[in-house]
Amino acid sequence: MDFDLTEEQRLLQDSVARLLADRYKFEQRKAYMKTPEGWSREIWSAYAELGLLALPFAEAEGGYGGGAEETMIVAEQMGRALTLEPWLPTVVLGGGFLRHGASAEQRSALVPKIARGEMLLAFAHTEAQSRYDLHDVATTAKRDGDGWVLNGRKVVVIHGDSAHRLVVTARTAGGQRDLKGVGVFLVDASAPGVSRRGFTAVDGHRAAEVTLEGVRVGPEAVLGNPEDGLPLVDRVVDEAIAALAAEAVGAMEAVHGLTLEYLKTRKQFGRPIGSFQALQHRAAEMMVALEEARSMAMLGAMMAEEEDATERRRQMRAVKLQVGRSARFVGQQAIQLHGGIAMTMEYAAGHYFKRLTAIDTMFGDAEHHLNALATGGGLITAAAA
Template identity: 50%
Template sequence: MDFTLVEEEQMLADVVGRFVEKEYDFEARRRLAATPQGWSDAHWSTLAEMGVLALNIPSEHGGLGAGPVETMLVAEAFGRGLVLEPFLSSAVIGAKLIGRAGHEARKAQMLEGLADGSLKTALATLEPGARFDLWSVATTAEPTSGGFILTGRKGVVLHGDSADILLVSARTSGEQTDKHGITLFAVDARAPGVSVKGFPALDGQRVAEVVFDGVRVDAQAVIGAVDEGYPLLEWIVDQGIFALCAEAVGAMSRLTDLTFDYLRTRKQFGSPIGKFQALQHRAADMLSAVEQAKSIVYFAAAKLGDDDEQAAHRAVTAAKALIGKSARYVAQQAVQLHGGMGMTDELAIGWYVKRLTCIDMTWGNTEHHVELYGAFL
């Protein structure tokens, strides 16, 4: 398997890398995370001008029609800088889901808005008490004249308070834990009956609690087919998990670089502590964990590029399980090698650890995905 980037892919990686290096030094990121919105409109406009937001928009709708490798490169660069903008929610999940199954009457307009950054989406699927089970859906969508009425609650919606459109899973038939009977909807976040309460998560990213109280949507709000939304939901969450795994690789790589720099400069007994053999062994193990994580993300990218969706699902599940394990190890070692200051908010190390922790808990932690992969076997 050849992991060498072609010229266009390398150019994309270089351009996004320069953006992150210029705009996301640690202090600038801390100030941005403390603002009410939690991210920058100026950065968002720059990403749109760079074409990053149009990567996953189908070419027939004016986008770049890129594949998983391009998403991986952008997400990895964003992980190195702990980028706060809602790239995952809008430019990956929103673009791919609407592009694949959005209602034809609205698809073109929505994709155009996603590409130029004027429209932002958020995936509202997890519910209180459901843990990581995507099929556990208590939110209901009752058929009515010309559409549906949505009632329910969604939790920890990534960038939910910035979204113009909420991509919602709701039950149109069956019991709460049935996989059949789930339907996906594109819901206006400002529609009557929609309540969105945003707040910062542990890592500084914005999340929201969303309540639907008798929200009326028309039939064109349906994404895909009525009652047949679960396979589509599983597929789009896999796309999101893959991007998160790539972001984690970027964060681990940067965390390793920062730790190695510290080992080279921090002195004890008149010598850099990086000369101590025991610490060199730890550093080598950190580097091995990062390379192993990078390899499985590349493997998942290759599988997502094929037509075998079941194989792609297995690859993403394996990647999420391994990424969580590797990230935990790298984070723990980075903190230990920095001493007590490794967990302070004044040092970048602690924020990378927090971000990796949140990535592990998003759409299923390591243990959850190990169980899922065991079921495949």
């Protein structure tokens, strides 16, 4: 049992923290958000220089060789700074699909480009009817010679507008909600039949609606088993949940710190408002929620690499549930303790609140995972009769 970072991990943490402290202050972030793309290409290059875009890939394939802990470290820092770049879709999700579902040839073609910052990826899974069910897929993939033809519509594809390649879930067999028969395809975003409508999501990240009309892909586009791709999707999504949990912890920590500063400096009735017990107790409760989330983010990093898929899913649901609960609580309290100022776009607290809300609604909110976990029997086994 050891909760400390290694020397190398600490260096990674420091270098990301320094970069973001220097180049991702709140005012700088506002400027990035205002650009047409909504994030910073220069920062993206800086990530590439630090190795953050190569983070999870094997060293032999041109990667940094990081695991779930390294992802946690980087995501936490990005959460603190509220970064807007497509790191999660490209490196964690896209990277996850390449690591677990692609051939060595595919990886050798794409990983170096990703690492250099020249290749962006996005995961196109959510459909109008699917909510959080990854298996609820109406988009179809029909065999066509040795390749496939894709038809369907994906909504809220995070950073789908700038991606060069889209990882698309499409039904190769069975009914819309069958667990079997979901395939995963790597689709060139500029291929004929792909159309995108970009928009800015509530948290400032970019997103797109993606429509696929008779999009032809070759056999090399298939990631994993085209008849049974859901285990691959689950695995990659679990890694993304672990990263989101860490990001949420970073964001909660930052907004809690911001709140404490405000409580110490804002004066009403002739004294700092932090001297009032009703407010102190809320601040203490925020800390309890934050530490619970931090513990669960650590569990997430550990379970992301668990080979037993059932156990991994179960624990990851618990992670996402607790993080969702904590994120909502900490975000809401941060706004309340600040009062009116946190209601403005001018001030950072509201932006943290929005990102924390977004994180809860990505890959299943707390209620979704609670329901699934409860139906599956929870975490603890009953005593023997």
